[in-house]
Amino acid sequence: MTDHSHDDDLKHADHAMPKPIIYTATWIMLLGLLFVNYLQSQYLDLGAFNIVIALVICLIQASAVVLIMMGVNFHSTLVKFWALVGFVWLMLLFTTLGDYITRHWIHLPQGW
Amino acid sequence: MSSILLRPDNLHGDTVLDEPNYLNWKSTVASWLLTKDHKRIAVMYFFSISFMFLIGGIAASGIRLALVRPHDTFFSSETYDKMFSAHGIIMVFFFLVPSIPATLGNFLVPLMIGAKDLAFPRLNLLSWYVYIVASAIMLGAVAFGGIDTGWTFYEPYSSIYSNSNVVAVTFAVFLAGFASIMTGMNFIVTIHKMRAPGLTWFRLPLFIWGMYATSLIMVLGTPVVAITLLLVTLQRMFGLCIFDPSCGGDPLLFEHLFWFYSHPAVYIMVLPSMAVVSEVIACFSRKRIFGYEFVAFSSMAIALLGFFVWGHHMFVTGESMYAGMVFSLLSFLIAVPSAIKVFNWSATLYKGNVWLSAPLIFAIGFILLFTIGGLTGLFLASLAVDVHLNMTYFVVAHFHYVMVGGAIFGFMAGMHFWWPKITGRLYPEGWAIVTAVVMFLGFNFTFFPQFILGFLGMPRRYHYYAPPYQFWNDMSSAGATIMAIGFMLPLFYWAWSLKYGEIAGPNPWGAKGLEWTVPSPPPSHNFDEIPLVTEEAYDYKAIHAAEIAGDYSHLQFDHPFAEAKHSDKPTNFEEH
Amino acid sequence: MSIFELQREGFASQRLAHQFEEINQQNECYIVGMWTFLVTEIMFFGALFLILSLYRMAYPASFEQAHAVLLVSFGLTNAVILISGSYFMTMCVRAKMLGDYRMTQLWLGLTLLCACGFLVVKSFEYASEFKDHHFPGPSFHWETTTPGAYTGSYSSQFSTTMPANAVNSAAVSSTYSAPVTQNLNMHKRQLFFSLYFIMTGLHAVHVIIGILIMGTLFFLIRYRHPSVDDYMPVELTGLYWHFVDIVWIFLFPLLYLIGKQ
C-alpha cells in the first residue's frame, strides 16, 4: 500500500486492530455458551431459573459480539456511548411491563 | 440619512445574485433531483411539506365547514371521519414531524457548525425520496377511499373493523418514519463530529442543541411506532393476531407502543420551534440568551423526559391505576424544562434593544400560544380532571395550541428569519407583520372556543352535536377562515419577494452565527475555508452597544423598520 | 503482550469525501452513523421482544405448549451457522483493512454461504410448520396427543385484566365452558405463532437484505471496483451482520428453548 502514499487523496487512518486469535477465541466461546444453553434447556430443569440462565447466557454472548466482534471495545468513547444508548433505551421501553404487573393489584368493582 | 444607508452599490440589482451560489450553480432538473447539497435538499423538502400542508389544510377546512351545522349538510359521517383522519395523519406525520428539521435544520445545521455538508449527503437525499414515496402512497390512499381510523390507528378498530385503506396508510407512515430516522441519524453524527475547530458544545447556537435533542427522539422513538404499525399491517394482511383480544392479545399494548413514540413526537414538533425561537429572540433583542446553559439542557431534558410520560394518553383506557399515577407525576415534571425556556426567553427580551420585526412577532406568538397549550396540558395530566376532559374538544384545543400555535408559529418565525439567507432576498416586512397578527388572531378565534366546547363536554371526532355547542362551533369555524387567510398570505408575498424582494446581503439582521458570515444565498460548498470559532454564541455586546449609540452601520440595507429605528434612535439616545 | 497488532502502516489507504476534513473524522462518522442506525434496529426488534415477554408472562402454559412443537434442532443449527457467519465476517473486515483482497473474498464468500445456509434451513422449518397448519389464521390447527394438556392454560397472572381472560372466565362459568376454553387456548397458541412468524420472518428479511448487500460487495471486491478501495463498506456491513446475529442469539433461546417455568 505504500506505493499509494504519494497520492494526496489517499489517507491512512489511525486505527488499532486486535489479533485474529481474539476473534477465534470469541467464536469458540460463543459456540460453547450456545451449547451450554441448549443442553441446560433440554436436560436440566431448574424451574423458574431456566429463563434467568438463558438470559444471562444470551447477554454474555451479545456483549461478546458487541464488544469484540463489532469492535466497540476498540473504538472511541462516542462509539461506546451510542452502542450503549440502544440497549439502555430498550430497558425504558420494557417499563411498559410495569403497567401489566400492577394492573391486578387493585380490584375493580364488578361491571368494569 | 434616509435611504443611502451604507449599502455598497454592488448590492443593488441582480448582480450579487449572479455570484455562484447553491441555487444557480446548475439549473437542470437532474441537478436538483440528484443533488447531494443539504441546502437544495432543504429547499426540495420545503416545497414537498408545503404541498402536504396544503392538503392537510384543505381537509381541516372541510372539518370546520362540516361543523358549522350539526347535520349532514355538507358531508356524510363517513366522509367526515375520513377527513379528520387524513387531516391528522398528513399534518402530523407528513408536515409537523419533518417541518423544521428537514427544511431549516437541513439548511442550517452544516452552516451553523461550520461544515461543508452533513455527514451523509446521500442518506439525506434518500430521506427526501423516501418521504416523497411515502407522501405519494398517502395521497393515493386518501384519493382512493381514504382512511377512517383517526391519526392514532387505535386497535382493534384499525386491524379488524375498519374497511378503509389502513394498510396503505400505515405503510406510508412507516416509510415517512424512516425518512425522519435518516434525518435524525445525519444530524446526530454531523453535530458530534463535524463542528468547526473551536466550536465547543457550549458555543453552539441553541438551534443546534434543539436539533440534536429532536434527532435523539427521532432515532430512539420512531422505530417503535414503525414496528407497531407494521404489526397492524401484518394483522390485516395475514390474519396474524398480536393486539386482537379474541386470541388473548391486548389492544392497550398497541396504545403503549404507539404513544411511546407519539408522545415524544410532540417534542419532535415543538423542540425545533423552541430552537428557532431561541435564535430569533437572541438576535432581535440584541442580547445573549439569558441562561444559555439552562436553555440548552432543558432541550435535552425535554427530549429525554418526553419518553417517560406516554402513559398519560391512557388514563381512562384501562391502564393500571399505579401506572397512571406515575405517568401523571412525570407529565407534571416535564412542564419544568418547558417553563425554564419560557422564563429565559422573557428574561432575554427584558431590557434588550428589542427590534419588533416579523420573525420576533411570530416568536412571541409562539411563546404565548405554547404557554397556553402547555398549561392546559397540566389539566389533562391530572388524573381526575382527565376523566372529564379526555376525548373532548379540550384535548383537541390543547394539542392544537402546542402543535399549531407552537410548532407552526416557530416554523413561520424561522422561515422569515432565514428567508434572506435561503433566497438572498428580503420578504416585505409589512405584509409579514400583518400575517403574524392575522394568524395569531385567527388561531385564537379557532381554538379558544374549542377549550370551552371541551369543557362543556363536546366529544371529539363527531360532527353531530347538541344545540348548546352551536355558537362555539360557529365561532371556531369563523376563526378558521381568518387563520386560512393568514396561511395564504405568505404564499403570495414570498413568491413576490423571490423576484422583487430587496437584495438581502449576507447579514440583514446584524445577527450572530456562522451562517450569517457567508453570502446569501450561500455558495454550494458553504465556506471557502472552515472558520475558526473563538467566541461564544450570541455575542451581541458590541452590536448592542453600537445600536444604543445610534450606529447602525452593521445593517447593510434600508429595510423600512431599520430605517425608522435608524432615524429616531439617535434622538432618543440624546434625550437620555 | 498486547492483544493489538498493526498500527497505521499496514492499513489500506482510504479516500476522503468532500464534506470531511480528515480521515479519522470520516471513519468515526461512518461508525457512529452505523451505530445510530443499529440503535433504531434495537428499538425495532426490542418492541417485539417486549410483546413476547408480555404475552409469555400472561399465558405461560399456552406458550409452553406451543413452543414445544418448534424444531429445536433446526434452530440450533441456525444459531451455529449465524455465529460462525459472524466470525467469518470479522475475519473478512480484518482482511479488507489490511488490503488483502484474496482473503477478503474468501471470508466474505464463507459468510455469504452461512447466510444462505441459514435461509435454507429456515425455509425447511417454515415448510414443515405450514404443513402442520401452525401458521395463524383460519387454517390454524392444533393436533394434540394428550387432551389433558389443555387444562391449566388459563392460570394467567393477569386473569382479571387481560381482555381475553375476561371472556375466558365468563366462558368457564357458562354451560359451554369446555369447548370455548379449548378454543381460547388454541387462539393463544395462535398468539405465540403470530409472534414466532413475525419475529423470525423479520429476522429472515434482515438476513435477505444482508445477503443482497454482501453479494454486491462480493462482486465489487472481486472486480476491484474503486468504491470498495476503502474498507468502510465492508466494516459497516460487518456491523449490520453482527446485529443480525445478536437478534438470533436472543430469539433462539426465547422462542425454542425456554419452556418450563
Ligand SMILES: [Cu+2]
Ligand atoms: Cu402526550
